[in-house]
Amino acid sequence: MDASYRVQGLLAARRPGYSLAQEFYGDRAVFDLEMDTLFLNEWLFAGHGCEIPEVGDYTTYRVGRAEAIILRGADGEIRAFHNACRHRGSRICQSAQGNAARLVCPYHQWTYDLEGKLLFAREMGQDFDPNAFKLKPVACESVGGYLFVNFSDAPPDFAPVRARIEPYMLPHRLEYTKVAHKTTIVEKGNWKLVWENNRECYHCSGSHPELCRTFTDAPTITGVEQTGGDNFLQDHWNRCEAAGLPSQFYLDDSGQYRVMRVPLLRDTESFTMSGKPACSKPLGAIREERIGSMLLFHYPSSWNHLLRDHAISFHVNPIGPQETEVTTRWLVRKDAVEGVDYDLKTLTEVWDATNDQDRMLVEQNQLGVNSPAYEPGPYSPIHETGVRQFTDWYCDAMTRQLGAFAPAAAAE
16 A cells, blocks of 8 residues: 555544554654655754854755755855755765855766856766756745755745744844754654653653753643643743743644743753853843743754753754654854853753653653554643644644645656
C-alpha cells in the first residue's frame, strides 16, 4: 500500500486525546513521508542572524534530503540557496559555517556570487547562457534575530507569523547578541517523542531538579488551555506589558506556534542554579526585572526561552525514525565578555542537565513504544494539554500536506 494512503488511514483512525499509533513513532515509511511532506513544506528554524554577521558569512542547514546555504550578501541582506551546484548537483559549501567572497563548487569550480548568480563556468560552449543557471533560492525569513527557511516552491505566507511573534522578540534585540555556547545531542527517539516530552511538565518535578529551581510545573504555565483564571500569571503579564514587553498568551489558530511570557519561581531571574542572572549585561534595553521567560514554540522545529539576561534556542532535526538531533544555543549580548560578564558553566549547567535528562526520558519512552504491548494511552487533561495540542497540530498538518501531496504521489 502506498505510504501516503496508509498514513491517512492511521490519521483517520486515531483516538483524540490519546498518544499516536505505534507506526508514527518508528516506521521508516512514515518517517520518510513526514520528511518529504511536512519538513519540506513548513517553515523551519535554521539558526540566528548573529551567526552570520559579516558579508560573505554563511551557514548550512540540512533537513532530510534538502540542504540550504544561508548567507549574508554584499548588501547586508540574508538569503538562502539550495546547496547544490547547477552543473551536476555537487554540494558547494561542505563546511557547516564559514566566509566566502564567492561560492565556488569544489568539483568543477563553477563560481557564484553572494546573490546566487553564476559568474564562471569553464568551457561550456558558445550557446551556454549563465543566467539560466543561477543557484536555486530557498525561501528565507529573518524575524527578531531568528532565521526561518522553507524548501517548498510555494511557501505559506510568513507575514502573519512575523506580525504576531516579532513584538515579543524585539525587546531582547537578538540581532545584537552572539552564540556563547552551542551543543548538539542525538536522542535515540522519534522526533515526535522529543516534542511530546517538551510540551508537558508532568514529568518535571520527578526528573528535572535543576530546572525546577526556577521553572514552575503549574499547568496554567506549561499547558495551552488553562491560562485563564490564574491571577498570578495575569499580574505578571500586566506588569511586563506596562514596561513595554508584550506578554499575553497567544496560540495561532492552526496551533503551529505560541508566544507568552511566564514568571519564574519566587524572585528568580534566570535559568541558573542560584536563580540569579547568568550574564550581568541585559539583552537589548530591558530594564524591568523579574520578567521571567518569553516562551516561543514553532512546530515542527523549535522551542525557545528569551530571558532578560540571555536567550536559549532549541532546534529539533529528525535524522531517522528513532533518532533526533537536538541543538541548543545560548545567546548573550554581543559585547558580553566570558569570565567577566558571564561564566559559561553558570550559563549552561541547568539546560545541559535538563537536556540530558530529557534525552534519557525520550529514549526510554521509545523503547517502551517499540514493545508489542504498546497501545496509545490517554493524556492528562490537567498536565498534558500541550501534548494533545502538539499531536492535534501534527495530525492536522499531515492531513493537509498529504492532501496536497496525494495527486503527485498517485501519478508516480
